[in-house]
Amino acid sequence: MAIRPLGDRVLLKVLDAQEKSRGGIYLPDTAQEKPQQAKVIEAGEGKLLDDGKRQKPLIKKGDVVLFGKYSGTEVTDSAGETYLIAKEEDILAVITK
Amino acid sequence: MAIRPLGDRVLLKVLDAQEKSRGGIYLPDTAQEKPQQAKVIEAGEGKLLDDGKRQKPLIKKGDVVLFGKYSGTEVTDSAGETYLIAKEEDILAVITK
Amino acid sequence: MAIRPLGDRVLLKVLDAQEKSRGGIYLPDTAQEKPQQAKVIEAGEGKLLDDGKRQKPLIKKGDVVLFGKYSGTEVTDSAGETYLIAKEEDILAVITK
Amino acid sequence: MAIRPLGDRVLLKVLDAQEKSRGGIYLPDTAQEKPQQAKVIEAGEGKLLDDGKRQKPLIKKGDVVLFGKYSGTEVTDSAGETYLIAKEEDILAVITK
């Protein structure tokens, strides 16, 4: 069983502080407007273009990304795991090694 | 007798708690902003593109989907069954097995 | 003498409760936000596309449709009959048998 | 001397009650939001499309039309006659015989 995001949406797992420190970017709790880090669990088919084709997402499964803290919609699966469904355009950057 | 949604609209049957638990994604009642689960009863012809063609919907009859709780318009048929007519773009994800 | 709706507009005759019960979809009076049923009296030439062509409407004369209750503009003819002129995009669904 | 409306605009002569009864559609005074009847005196070159062509108007000189009561701009000529300059898209329907 899995959640498959549609179109220009992506399914994200928000990383907690410990996981963030492994990723290497430190985001202080006091900065409410600062972006959050998350792992891409699944990406959708991509944004619909004017000619009916879909634009392949710039991010892929497994990427660690930065996104606006108040973007997206939270969802919890049967195992109690919480995910976020966000739009690809709300993702600001990819963290690379 | 049936309700056939038009264009980029879909006809949904919202799933109650018991049905949700079978689908495997748990959505707590306390989370008012959280998305709801529903079964796709029928999908429309698809979104109208600039060139007059219609974009085939990403979802199909029978899919179990997540959508924004306050999306769509409620309608009740003669048997007392309540459905929801929503836009395809308000559907966030498909639940797969 | 007749009213011919223009472009992406349609001329509708709203169905009263008795006619609705024949159509089979029950819409309780208490639900103010719920869609209404109507019969399509005439459809316009269709929506203007970017290239100057018109998109043939998805509905046709005689269709029974659901539309948002506060959509459209009311008009009364010389016989005292009241009609509604609405945009095709405000029609949610077609009721089929 | 004449007023030639530009682009997607039309020059209308609003019909008074007596003229309306000849046209056959009765529009009660009490209904402030109801559309008005008018005769098309002149139509412009049509709406500008993306490719620089103009879309021929759906209405023509002499047509009796219904339009939203608060649409358009009033103008009075030297003979004291008052006209209305409206956008073609604000015209809801044509009254045919």
Added chain:
Amino acid sequence: MAIRPLGDRVLLKVLDAQEKSRGGIYLPDTAQEKPQQAKVIEAGEGKLLDDGKRQKPLIKKGDVVLFGKYSGTEVTDSAGETYLIAKEEDILAVITK
């Protein structure tokens, strides 16, 4: 020395009451929302289309036009003459003889 309006802009000389009566359209002072008459002093290159071409204006130097009273930006030259720079789309109609 001259003012050359850019793109979809036009340079207008608003006509005073006496000049208006020669043009033949009477615009009472009491009607604050009514359009004004003006002479086209110069028209710009025309509106930029999606493909980078410019759409030739529907009006030309010397035309007497009607435009919305509160449209445009006033400018005064060294001789104390006041002109108006407006967008072509704010011009409602041309007065013809």
Added chain:
Amino acid sequence: MAIRPLGDRVLLKVLDAQEKSRGGIYLPDTAQEKPQQAKVIEAGEGKLLDDGKRQKPLIKKGDVVLFGKYSGTEVTDSAGETYLIAKEEDILAVITK
């Protein structure tokens, strides 16, 4: 060292009263909403069109232009000179001789 404006932006040097009188267009101080005169110091690559090409600006280095008084962003260089970075579309007209 220089400031190179990007895309559809232009770098302007606002002209003071004395320079304006040489340009010949008189703009009274009392008219707060009136446009200002400026010299074009540098123009950007031009506006991005839908197909990825850039639209060559209608104005060029050295032109004296009129622009809306509250348009643009002020910037001061190391010599204490103040410039304005504005969008090309906020420029109303070119002053020609």
Added chain:
Amino acid sequence: MAIRPLGDRVLLKVLDAQEKSRGGIYLPDTAQEKPQQAKVIEAGEGKLLDDGKRQKPLIKKGDVVLFGKYSGTEVTDSAGETYLIAKEEDILAVITK
């Protein structure tokens, strides 16, 4: 480890007063609305065009740029360095030598 901005976004390092004086453009602290200087650390793939291609950014790694003071989102890396992720369209100009 690095932050790779996505699409039409750029990663900027805001320059402090000392570095600004080397760049040669003086931006007084009292001017709250004035643009800031920054160095481009990395640029994204470019803006998505209608046909699915991406528009190569006008700026490149190493450029010193001016941008609107309140544009962008701040992010701090594990070394305590603070960066800004902004949209390319919020960058006003490039400082050249």
